[in-house]
Structures are given as structure tokens and as C-alpha cells.
Amino acid sequence: MLQEGAHGKWTVSSSDESTEENSDSEKPSTSSLLDAARGRTSGPQYPCSEARKAAHKRKASPLKLGDKSFSTETPPAGKQRASQEGLGWCLSSSDEEPEDQEKHAHKETQKEEKCDAPKEHALNLSGDDELSENQQAEDYNETLSEAQDTWDLLNGGNPFRFFLTKVTGIEQSYNSGALHIKDVGWLVRQYPQEFRKKPLLIVHGEKRESKAELLAQARPYENISFCQAKLDIAFGTHHTKMMLLLYEEGLRVVIHTSNLIAEDWHQKTQGIWLSPLYPRLPQGTTGSAGESETNFKSDLISYLMAYNSPTLKEWIDLIQEHDLSETRVYLLGSTPGRYQGSDKEKWGHLRLRKLLKEHASSIPAQESWPVVGQFSSIGSLGADGSKWLCSEFQESLVAAGSSVTSLLKCDVPIHLVYPTVSNVRQSLEGYPAGGSLPYSIQTAQKQLWLHSYFHKWSAEVSGRSHAIPHIKTYMRPSSDFQKIAWFLVTSANLSKAAWGALEKNGTQLMIRSYELGVLFMPSAFGLDKGYFHVRGKMLSEGNDSATYFPVPYDLPPEQYGSKDQPWIWNIPYTNAPDTHGNMWVPS
Incomplete structure (x- = not known):
């Protein structure tokens, strides 16, 4: 599926239980997405939590009913905490109790320029460079048939702007009005080749060896920069899933429940809130201009400021420059810390x-x-x-x-x-x-x-x-x-x-x-x-x-x-x- 409209400036955060699915037999860790962008390949990796690792292993080596060549003993608690260090972007759930929790997370930000096709397709992408010519043609035809429906959907067809992700194998009526990323090959390959060297800001929660590995993998690329999400309280994770998409025509905010990895966009029920396309305010506008009745603009800025990172100032300034007054939802976030008084x-x-x-x-x-x-x-x-x-x-x-x-x-x-x-x-x-x-x-x-x-x-x-x-x-x-x-x-x-x-x-x-x-x-x-x-x-x-x-x-x-x-x-x-x-x- 050819998506020349897959442009924009992305702020993508993901932690939770996450893994990439290139095929049933190989799912590289998220860090290997950078390898894919560089043309490098690697053997199978087992990223993120123990639960995701187990799912990966069973998909790669399924056990049929009646197979007795295994142990059914429940592993002791102490053996559930295998070290995640050294696996690059190891992602984790933020929700197991502290003594059993894996603690890795990541958030990504990408900059892309405007393309010619409808910009509303930012969440409906495909970029698998290895598709056959026939498959590319079929996908292109499917793109044309879906384009107008998607445009209509994103511009008023759903008053709540709340969507689910598509799955296959169920009645089509249950996919009515759903959004999806098609053929997620994965993140880097979602963009046309000519845009893959645009500035990329990655906001992450990695520490120690896994952080060093992340930095080392990106070192050859001048377009990649990083922002550390501070996690000063033990056993916390960077669990937010959000995109900020910047177009020549305006800004869009997407808040969703799926990590930006293949497995989360495949056969899962996920939720997406997609904002209107926010126009840029006239030059010289200051103060509370562009605020909604739900106070969404100032709340979003407060959330980004909670990272206490100078590298996010550009995003805060961009939000200030846009009119978010059409927003009808309230932002509700969590940030690590101990809060007293009105801050509670x-x-x-x-x-x-x-x-x-x-x-x-x-x-x-x-x-x-x-x-x-x-x-x-x-x-x-x-x-x-x-x-x-x-x-x-x-x-x-x-x-x-x-x-x-x-x-x-x-x-x-x-x-x-x-x-x-x-x-x-x-x-x-x-x-x-x-x-x-x-x-x-x-x-x-x-x-x-x-x-x-x-x-x-x-x-x-x-x-x-x-x-x-x-x-x-x-x-x-x-x-x-x-x-x-x-x-x-x-x-x-x-x-x-x-x-x-x-x-x-x-x-x-x-x-x-x-x-x-x-x-x-x-x-x-x-x-x-x-x-x-x-x-x-x-x-x-x-x-x-x-x-x-x-x-x-x-x-x-x-x-x-x-x-x-x-x-x-x-x-x-x-x-x-x-x-x-x-x-x-x-x-």
C-alpha cells in the first residue's frame, strides 16, 4: 500500500509490553528498527517483558496439544526476573508490582515534510520495501478505494474522534469506522525512502547498558537525537502512547493505547483518539489564544513540561503557535513524582x-x-x-x-x-x-x-x-x-x-x-x-x-x-x- 501522505512530525511514546513482529519466526527488538533503516539485519531478538518473550517463543516454536516434551511446572518467582540489560530498547509493562516489574520504555519523535497525497493517512501507512510488484499494485488499488472513506471519517464522520484499530478474521461490521497501520514492516520503513533521514527525536526511559546500546546504534546518524524521560521513582515506566504530527497545514495530536510496534497493531483491540487538524495561529498571537473549553492546550503543554527537558521546548512552542480550540476532550495524564497541595x-x-x-x-x-x-x-x-x-x-x-x-x-x-x-x-x-x-x-x-x-x-x-x-x-x-x-x-x-x-x-x-x-x-x-x-x-x-x-x-x-x-x-x-x-x- 503506497502512502505518499505518510508525513508529519511524530511524537511517539511506547513502553508497556512491546515487541516487533516481522514474521512468525523473527521479531527484532525495537532498537533493531534503526538497523532496518540502515540496511542491517540481525538474528531473532527477544525484547521487552517476560510475558512478551513467552509469546514470541510460542509463536516461533508452538507446542501442539499432547506434546509431552516439556515441563508444566510453574517457574518460581525468582526466575521470572531475567535481566533485560543489553537488549537495546527493551520495553516493559508499567503495571506489575514493583518487585516483579521490568522497567524499560521508550518514546519516539519524528520529523517529516509534507507530501502530495492526503495528509489524513498518517495512521494508515505501509512501507514494506520487499513487497512484490503484484502485491504493491493490489495495495495501491486498495489505497485508492480507502482514501476517500478515510478522509471523510477523519473530517467529521465520527463526532467523538474515538476509533478502534482494525483486525482480520471477524465480521466486517465490527471494523466499521476503524483505523489501522497496514503491513507494519516497521517504524522506519513507514516513510518514503527520501524522508527517512529527516530529524528524529527519541524520548525514552532507558538506563545503563540498554541506554548505551541505544546511543551506540544511533551514533552514525546525525539526524537522530534523544530526550531522556526521567524516572526518578523506582519501578516506574514511560508508558504514554502519543503522536504529535506536524504538517504545513497545521498540527494533529493522537493519543492511543498501542505501542508503535507491529505486534500491537495486529489482531489487538486498541483505541485511538485523533484530534482535529489544528491550524496555525496568526503571527504575533500570544496569551491564551487557541485554547479549548476543555483547557486541552495548556494541559498538553503542562504534560510536556513535566519531562523537564529542554529538547521538548520546540514542541511546546509549536503547540503554543496552533489553535486547539476545537478540542472537546479533557487530557488526563500521570507523571512520576510525589505531589502535595493543589499539585495533587x-x-x-x-x-x-x-x-x-x-x-x-x-x-x-x-x-x-x-x-x-x-x-x-x-x-x-x-x-x-x-x-x-x-x-x-x-x-x-x-x-x-x-x-x-x-x-x-x-x-x-x-x-x-x-x-x-x-x-x-x-x-x-x-x-x-x-x-x-x-x-x-x-x-x-x-x-x-x-x-x-x-x-x-x-x-x-x-x-x-x-x-x-x-x-x-x-x-x-x-x-x-x-x-x-x-x-x-x-x-x-x-x-x-x-x-x-x-x-x-x-x-x-x-x-x-x-x-x-x-x-x-x-x-x-x-x-x-x-x-x-x-x-x-x-x-x-x-x-x-x-x-x-x-x-x-x-x-x-x-x-x-x-x-x-x-x-x-x-x-x-x-x-x-x-x-x-x-x-x-x-x-
């Missing part, structure tokens, strides 16, 4: 609490509405719910208006959506999809109480294969699940590292990681009733699509049955084959 409400779950108190409408009987959290990883939350989930975190989720709910927090239902073993086994990828769900047995055994809140992942017709979620969403639906008071799509999984935890008798909020998301509030979309309508199924097609918020899974969520178990990545599953006839032994 700038980040994490206290930021969510503040936004809901200020902008959520009071709705009759809303006190009994449940809260729903959906995520792909889980941290250590304590010995029982009172330690964090059902205390400070839930208090933030149920905040509405200026008044505090009169209902006891324990009476507000909490629905946590996380895939079961069966969900993973029956997914499009089968068991290897579980490499993107790094909930470890060491963490799970400490918080068995949490599993009583779990609900199945259900994103299409029962009995059919589905895409495992890497998206993370939180919302407040009505008791009948026909309305939602607000909706959040974010990089933040269910963890204190991501959302923050109160310290010193509640006077201080401590956050370990960088996270970023956008909050959808009905009032910002002119809905004076205080809620969005939703459907029971996630379809978003039809003439009334603008009146329904596209929740990416079925409502109401279905609670785990007596035989359901949450997916845990580092134990074997050999009783039943997955959709490819394989079993899971993560050794």
Missing part, C-alpha cells in the same frame, strides 16, 4: 476526581450507577479492597458534581473487565495473545479477593474468535447500561504505579509512571442531559452512530462463571488447544 490534583486518579467534580452533571439516581474498568495488566493492589481499589481509587471514579455521593462506596458496584483463560484461548491469536496480558501468578496469588470483581472480555458475537484487548478504558454506566456519564481511554492499566497512591495520611500522591489518556464528558459535546447513549453491542455503523458512544465491548459485562479463571501469563495451559491447535507453556 494535576495528575493520576485525583486529576480524574477533580474533572468529574467540575464537569460531570448530577443525574437522578446516579449514586447507584456502577463503575467499569477495563485493562490489559494489573498491579499489586494490596491485601484487600480497602487498601486502594475500594477506597481512594473508587472515590475518584464515583465523583460527580460538587457534592460527594451519599451512598457508601462499597455499595457502588465495581465491574473489572479482564480476559479469562478461555477468552485468550479462543482469540484470533490464541494463547500467544496472552503475552500482552502480563498478569503474573506472583501478583495474582497475593490478591485473590480481586478476582471476584472480574468480568469477561466480550467484544463480539459469542462463540466467534475475537481480538484480545490492549486498550484500557474506564467509565460510569447507568444501572441498565444504556447510558454512560463519562468515558476515558488511556494508557493507564489497573495499578497504583499508573494512577498514583495516597501517602502521608492522604496529603501526598505518589505516581511512578508516565501515562496519558483523554476523558469524554457529555457536556463538552453539547449534551445537556449529562450522559452519552450506548448500545448493547459495540457496532458504530448506521445513521444514528453520532448519537451513540462507541464502547469497545459488550454491555452489560458478564461476570466470571464458577469455572472461569483470569488469564495469568506465566503458568501453563495444556488442557485444551487454542484457535491454532497449540497449548501454552511459557518456559
Whole structure:
């Protein structure tokens, strides 16, 4: 697929569980993307977390049901922490508990100039230089057929500007209105050859040997520069996924849930918020010009300033020069640190609490509405719910208006959506999809109480294969699940590292990681009733699509049955084959 419109200035951040997928047998680490740009190749590498490594190994060497030439013993906790140093850009989840967590992350920024084709195709790229002529022709024809639909979609077809990524192997109706990066070969090859030497700023969280390796690989290239994301609190990661795309016509901001690696754009349910194309302000404009009613511009600048890096000043200045007034969402981020006083409400779950108190409408009987959290990883939350989930975190989720709910927090239902073993086994990828769900047995055994809140992942017709979620969403639906008071799509999984935890008798909020998301509030979309309508199924097609918020899974969520178990990545599953006839032994 020939995408001459694949230009722009990219700020791409990715950590989480990440790996590249060039084929079923070889997935280089993200650092090898630089090798690809230089024409160098290398043997198979095993980047990022232990969970992703296990997924890579099982894809490369699948074990069929009945194969007894393996051990099904669960590996001890101490053996799960193999060193990640020396693997280049080793990416990690920010959400396992500190003692079990891998700690590597990265964020990339790219500069590209304008091309002739429609610029709206920045997220719909292909650049595989090794495609056959026939394949190139087929892809080009497909590009032409999709171009106008995509242009229309990005320019008003979706009032919420919230999209899912496409997957294959499901009914086409479930891909309606989805975006994707096609044939991700990978990042460097996404651009036309003539633009691959444009300035590239990489914002990363690497340290020690892995940082030295990263710098060494880029040393021959004068166009590559770096910005260190400071992670001064142990076990935090750089987990934000964001792009800033600069065109001659303006600036676009993209906040999403997928790492910019092939595996995350293949057969996963991911979320994308795509901003309008922000025009440049007239020269000499100063002050608060170009600000939205949601304060998005100043909040985005505050987030970038939190890196405390002179190299990001160019981006801050560029944002200042553009008109972001058409933005209808609120920015909700996390940055590492310990915050007191009014600073407590700038980040994490206290930021969510503040936004809901200020902008959520009071709705009759809303006190009994449940809260729903959906995520792909889980941290250590304590010995029982009172330690964090059902205390400070839930208090933030149920905040509405200026008044505090009169209902006891324990009476507000909490629905946590996380895939079961069966969900993973029956997914499009089968068991290897579980490499993107790094909930470890060491963490799970400490918080068995949490599993009583779990609900199945259900994103299409029962009995059919589905895409495992890497998206993370939180919302407040009505008791009948026909309305939602607000909706959040974010990089933040269910963890204190991501959302923050109160310290010193509640006077201080401590956050370990960088996270970023956008909050959808009905009032910002002119809905004076205080809620969005939703459907029971996630379809978003039809003439009334603008009146329904596209929740990416079925409502109401279905609670785990007596035989359901949450997916845990580092134990074997050999009783039943997955959709490819394989079993899971993560050794």
C-alpha cells in the first residue's frame, strides 16, 4: 500500500509490553528498527517483558496439544526476573508490582515534510520495501478505494474522534469506522525512502547498558537525537502512547493505547483518539489564544513540561503557535513524582476526581450507577479492597458534581473487565495473545479477593474468535447500561504505579509512571442531559452512530462463571488447544 501522505512530525511514546513482529519466526527488538533503516539485519531478538518473550517463543516454536516434551511446572518467582540489560530498547509493562516489574520504555519523535497525497493517512501507512510488484499494485488499488472513506471519517464522520484499530478474521461490521497501520514492516520503513533521514527525536526511559546500546546504534546518524524521560521513582515506566504530527497545514495530536510496534497493531483491540487538524495561529498571537473549553492546550503543554527537558521546548512552542480550540476532550495524564497541595490534583486518579467534580452533571439516581474498568495488566493492589481499589481509587471514579455521593462506596458496584483463560484461548491469536496480558501468578496469588470483581472480555458475537484487548478504558454506566456519564481511554492499566497512591495520611500522591489518556464528558459535546447513549453491542455503523458512544465491548459485562479463571501469563495451559491447535507453556 503506497502512502505518499505518510508525513508529519511524530511524537511517539511506547513502553508497556512491546515487541516487533516481522514474521512468525523473527521479531527484532525495537532498537533493531534503526538497523532496518540502515540496511542491517540481525538474528531473532527477544525484547521487552517476560510475558512478551513467552509469546514470541510460542509463536516461533508452538507446542501442539499432547506434546509431552516439556515441563508444566510453574517457574518460581525468582526466575521470572531475567535481566533485560543489553537488549537495546527493551520495553516493559508499567503495571506489575514493583518487585516483579521490568522497567524499560521508550518514546519516539519524528520529523517529516509534507507530501502530495492526503495528509489524513498518517495512521494508515505501509512501507514494506520487499513487497512484490503484484502485491504493491493490489495495495495501491486498495489505497485508492480507502482514501476517500478515510478522509471523510477523519473530517467529521465520527463526532467523538474515538476509533478502534482494525483486525482480520471477524465480521466486517465490527471494523466499521476503524483505523489501522497496514503491513507494519516497521517504524522506519513507514516513510518514503527520501524522508527517512529527516530529524528524529527519541524520548525514552532507558538506563545503563540498554541506554548505551541505544546511543551506540544511533551514533552514525546525525539526524537522530534523544530526550531522556526521567524516572526518578523506582519501578516506574514511560508508558504514554502519543503522536504529535506536524504538517504545513497545521498540527494533529493522537493519543492511543498501542505501542508503535507491529505486534500491537495486529489482531489487538486498541483505541485511538485523533484530534482535529489544528491550524496555525496568526503571527504575533500570544496569551491564551487557541485554547479549548476543555483547557486541552495548556494541559498538553503542562504534560510536556513535566519531562523537564529542554529538547521538548520546540514542541511546546509549536503547540503554543496552533489553535486547539476545537478540542472537546479533557487530557488526563500521570507523571512520576510525589505531589502535595493543589499539585495533587494535576495528575493520576485525583486529576480524574477533580474533572468529574467540575464537569460531570448530577443525574437522578446516579449514586447507584456502577463503575467499569477495563485493562490489559494489573498491579499489586494490596491485601484487600480497602487498601486502594475500594477506597481512594473508587472515590475518584464515583465523583460527580460538587457534592460527594451519599451512598457508601462499597455499595457502588465495581465491574473489572479482564480476559479469562478461555477468552485468550479462543482469540484470533490464541494463547500467544496472552503475552500482552502480563498478569503474573506472583501478583495474582497475593490478591485473590480481586478476582471476584472480574468480568469477561466480550467484544463480539459469542462463540466467534475475537481480538484480545490492549486498550484500557474506564467509565460510569447507568444501572441498565444504556447510558454512560463519562468515558476515558488511556494508557493507564489497573495499578497504583499508573494512577498514583495516597501517602502521608492522604496529603501526598505518589505516581511512578508516565501515562496519558483523554476523558469524554457529555457536556463538552453539547449534551445537556449529562450522559452519552450506548448500545448493547459495540457496532458504530448506521445513521444514528453520532448519537451513540462507541464502547469497545459488550454491555452489560458478564461476570466470571464458577469455572472461569483470569488469564495469568506465566503458568501453563495444556488442557485444551487454542484457535491454532497449540497449548501454552511459557518456559
